[in-house]
Amino acid sequence: MNPSIARDTPPPQTQEEATALHKQRLRAELLARRKALPEEDKAAADALIGQRVLHWCAAQAIHSLAVYQPIRREPDLSAAYNALxxxxxxLCLPVVVDKQAALEFRAWQPGDMLEKDGMGTLVPPPGTAVVxxxxxxxxxxxxxxxxxxxxYGGGFYDRTLAGESPPLSVGVCYHxxxxxxxxQAHDMPLDALLTDGAVDAKSLP
Structure with missing residues (x-):
C-alpha cells in the first residue's frame, strides 16, 4: 500500500462523533428553515406556543419561571411573559457566568432594564438578585x-439540568x-415540549 494513501485515510468515526456530526448538520438545516419562516406565520405560531405555555404553567402551578429573550428568530413569547x-x-432570565458552568438566573419582570452580555444576549445587569x-x-x-x-451546542441548559434537584423543564419549538x-451522553431530556403543531399527549400534563 502506498504510505501516503494510508496517511491520508481518515480514521473511522465513533458513534459519538457520527451523532455529533448529524446534529450539527440538522441544526444548520433547522436554523435555515426558521430564518425563512414568513413573519405572518411566525407571529401566529408564537401566539399559539405562548398560549400553550400559559396552559402548562397553570396546570403545573408554576410560581417562578425562567424565560428567555429570543435570538436567531426563536419564538417571541413576550405576550405570555406579560400574562404570567x-x-x-x-420571572427570571438565564445568564452565562462561565462557558463550562451551569446557568445563573437573575430576577426579571417585563419592563426591567436589560443589557447585552459578552455573547450578545440581553440579560439583567450584575447586582440583580440571583434566584x-x-x-x-x-x-x-x-x-x-x-x-x-x-x-446551539453550548451545553448550558444540559449542565443546568444535570445538577441536583433540577427544576422542571419545558421546551418550546416550531413544529x-x-x-x-x-x-448524546451529556444530553438531558425535557419534562415537556410545546410547539405550534399537534400537541403530543405526553408533552402536556
Missing part, C-alpha cells in the same frame, strides 16, 4: 420523540423542529 407576570408568576426558578422555559432548535432537545437524532 400579571398572574403573579416570578432559583421552579421551572425553565427553554427554546429549542429541534427535538426528538423522547423530548431530547437540539440546541417543524421535530427530527430524528440520538441523544
Amino acid at each position: 407576570a400579571a398572574r403573579g408568576v416570578h 432559583r426558578p421552579q421551572a425553565l422555559l427553554i427554546p429549542c432548535v429541534g427535538f426528538n420523540e423522547k423530548n431530547y432537545r437540539l440546541g 417543524f423542529g421535530r427530527a430524528d437524532f440520538a441523544a
Whole structure:
C-alpha cells in the first residue's frame, strides 16, 4: 500500500462523533428553515406556543419561571411573559457566568432594564438578585420523540439540568423542529415540549 494513501485515510468515526456530526448538520438545516419562516406565520405560531405555555404553567402551578429573550428568530413569547407576570408568576432570565458552568438566573419582570452580555444576549445587569426558578422555559432548535432537545451546542441548559434537584423543564419549538437524532451522553431530556403543531399527549400534563 502506498504510505501516503494510508496517511491520508481518515480514521473511522465513533458513534459519538457520527451523532455529533448529524446534529450539527440538522441544526444548520433547522436554523435555515426558521430564518425563512414568513413573519405572518411566525407571529401566529408564537401566539399559539405562548398560549400553550400559559396552559402548562397553570396546570403545573408554576410560581417562578425562567424565560428567555429570543435570538436567531426563536419564538417571541413576550405576550405570555406579560400574562404570567400579571398572574403573579416570578420571572427570571438565564445568564452565562462561565462557558463550562451551569446557568445563573437573575430576577426579571417585563419592563426591567436589560443589557447585552459578552455573547450578545440581553440579560439583567450584575447586582440583580440571583434566584432559583421552579421551572425553565427553554427554546429549542429541534427535538426528538423522547423530548431530547437540539440546541446551539453550548451545553448550558444540559449542565443546568444535570445538577441536583433540577427544576422542571419545558421546551418550546416550531413544529417543524421535530427530527430524528440520538441523544448524546451529556444530553438531558425535557419534562415537556410545546410547539405550534399537534400537541403530543405526553408533552402536556
